[in-house]
Amino acid sequence: MKSVKVNERRTAKVNFEKTVLWATAILVIWSGSAVAQQSFRDLAKEYGADWLAGRWVATTDDGTEIQLVYRWELDGHLLSVDLKMGEYVSRGMIFFVPDEEKVIQVGVDNRGGRSKGTWEEQDGKLISKSENIDAEGNVQKSAAVFSKVDAKTVKIALYGVDQYDELNDESWGSLDFKRQVEKAVKKTDKQTGKQKKSN
Numbered sequence: 001m002k003s004v005k006v007n008e009r010r011t012a013k014v015n016f017e018k019t020v021l022w023a024t025a026i027l028v029i030w031s032g033s034a035v036a037q038q039s040f041r042d043l044a045k046e047y048g049a050d051w052l053a054g055r056w057v058a059t060t061d062d063g064t065e066i067q068l069v070y071r072w073e074l075d076g077h078l079l080s081v082d083l084k085m086g087e088y089v090s091r092g093m094i095f096f097v098p099d100e101e102k103v104i105q106v107g108v109d110n111r112g113g114r115s116k117g118t119w120e121e122q123d124g125k126l127i128s129k130s131e132n133i134d135a136e137g138n139v140q141k142s143a144a145v146f147s148k149v150d151a152k153t154v155k156i157a158l159y160g161v162d163q164y165d166e167l168n169d170e171s172w173g174s175l176d177f178k179r180q181v182e183k184a185v186k187k188t189d190k191q192t193g194k195q196k197k198s199n
Contacts, residue, residue, distance in 0.1 A: 039075060039076035039077050040076060040077050040078065040079060040094075040095055040096040040103070041072050041076030041077075041079075042076065043096055044079075047121050048124070049121055049126055051148055051151070052070050052079075052126065052146065052154070053070045053071065053072055053079065054069075054070060054179050054180075055067065055068070055069045055179065055180040055181075056068040056069070056070075056154060056177035056178065056179055056180065057177060057178055057180050058156075058175040058176060058177040058178070060175065064085060064086050065085075065086075066083070066084070066085045066175070066177075067082070067083070067084040067085075068081065068082070068083055068177060069081070069082045070094075077095060077096075078093055078094070078095050079093075079094040079095070080092070080093055080094075081093075081094060081105070081107070087110075088109065088110065088111070089109065089110045090107050090108065090109035090110070090113075090115075091107060091108060091109075092105050092106060092107030092108075092115070093105065093106055093107070094119060102118055103118060103119040103120065104116070104117075104118060104119075105117045105118070105119060105128065105130065111134070111135060112134070112135030113132060113133060113134045113135055114132075114133050115130050115131065115132045115133070116130065116131055117129050117130030117131060118130075124147075124148070125145055125146060125147050126145070126146040127143060127144070127145050127146075127167075128143060128144045128146070129141070129142075129143045129161060129165060130142060130143070130144075141160070141161040141165075142158060142159065142160060142161060143158070143159045143160075143161050143167050144156055144157070144158055144159075145157045145159065145167075145171075149176065151179070152178060152179045153176055153177070153178055153179070154176070154177050154179075155174055155175070155176050155177075156174060156175055156177060157171040157172075157173070157174035158171060158172045158173060158174070159171050159172065160172065
């Protein structure tokens, strides 16, 4: 009988210690999260680069439409990017890595390819350098230079990149992208069955 009580006390003590350990761990995690890092969106505003968010459309000489959509997500800590060009579609994530003081982009496409790269601001232009790897493992390095023309237009020039990650002197070409106003998505009111505009 005495050993049963001793075992019960030991078990209760171990459970109490585990509970305290978990509570401490949760408090540490929460307190670390509570000291919120400045968001990527806030940094973009500081550098005057937040204008990129939105929907942009351009048409190539052969009539192919290219759509680029940049959206702030996760309370401004992530800028997602969707690219659609004909049947080619890709999705990427752009985010700031504080301990490296770098803006990183990773992405995948509908053909099994993937990409990784960095973003930087230079002389009022945004430069995205990336390494694209197709489904067969072929690697191509390139860069895109974004120049804001006005509130409704951005010029994007594509460049090759050398072994030192420097842009080639001549671009492969450039296109003017026009900002598009995103249409309000209509939702159906469950009670009336009528469509209503989302806020």
